Amino acid sequence: MSINSFSADLSPVRPGRGRRPAAEVRKRVLAAAAELLFDQGLAAVTFDRVAARAGASKTTLYKWWPSAGALAAEAYFNRVEHTLEFPDTGDIAADLRTQLRAFVHLMTREGAGSVIAELVGAAQTDPALRQAFSVSYSRPRRDLAIAYLQRARERGQLREGFSLQIIVDQLWGACYHRLLIPDEPLTIEFAEELVSNALLGASPAQRDA
């Protein structure tokens, strides 16, 4: 399924053609913003263009989002939300590999990599975007992963004595590193080795213990 199939419900609608429920307008606005973001990049996501494309009033957009960057961040999350889902088969190595593979695929094959690189890049100098990115995307991602890892630890699959937050940085954070500072490629093989290394460790001593 192409990521663009999300836009299938975006037939032209003129503003002011009668009142639509806010939830429906919001959905159309986010879909329109995501289209511009994925097709043309962050610079194309302006209140003017999103309002025109979604058939919404600019006043509404100004009321709902503090900046176009904040709207873009939420639109990104809305578009890729399905990859947030965490399989939980009870096999931690398999579950992490499935999740990481889906993430890397989204980044490298469905065009999300350059979009998220632009968003994280712009977030460094745009506080509203940074806030929206955290609230809409990176914090919920982290929380979902932690909830999974907590269950795995309760099953005895992760040792005690360290913060589970670290695993998020050593798996997805390592992928972001290759996305944002691309000296080495982000690949499925890399993702698989990340999971093995995070679970087994790089030290041979652990095998001989």
Add this chain to the structure above:
Amino acid sequence: MSINSFSADLSPVRPGRGRRPAAEVRKRVLAAAAELLFDQGLAAVTFDRVAARAGASKTTLYKWWPSAGALAAEAYFNRVEHTLEFPDTGDIAADLRTQLRAFVHLMTREGAGSVIAELVGAAQTDPALRQAFSVSYSRPRRDLAIAYLQRARERGQLREGFSLQIIVDQLWGACYHRLLIPDEPLTIEFAEELVSNALLGASPAQRDA
């Protein structure tokens, strides 16, 4: 030692006061660019301001750097180069902890964190900056780490069967993740746990094997 003590040799020099060796001019230009970068941020690093501060001609700067962003990236590297040094005591856990602690200290206590976040952020939409950042900074950092890890593997301190590049992403990449997407803090404790986890692994099974 404050990071600003690097600027001690920057007494005012007028352009055209006789010919100076290129290496000396280059050094002054990089020091002036680093001062502007650390004191006022990336936007302050313009050819105009750096040339004026270094007492160099703008023509020279245009000749040496493709963009002000590229100059900023090299200036950053030049300023923090001393932290690239890798201790090699033969104890891999201790050496990695020493290096990571120095890196985190530089980021969080010496002001480099916001600078590198701005540089990586801008690199997402500035190809010349991205190239300079890779050539001057991130690639040499990676190579130094890999050379160290290769020696450690030859000493039998790292298992075979995975790419050593991964360790770079799971240690320094994890730190960059917290720097660029700051949902969790970058701390010395985090750095220490990263090293333990990268070496020992998160799985209890390895301890019982």
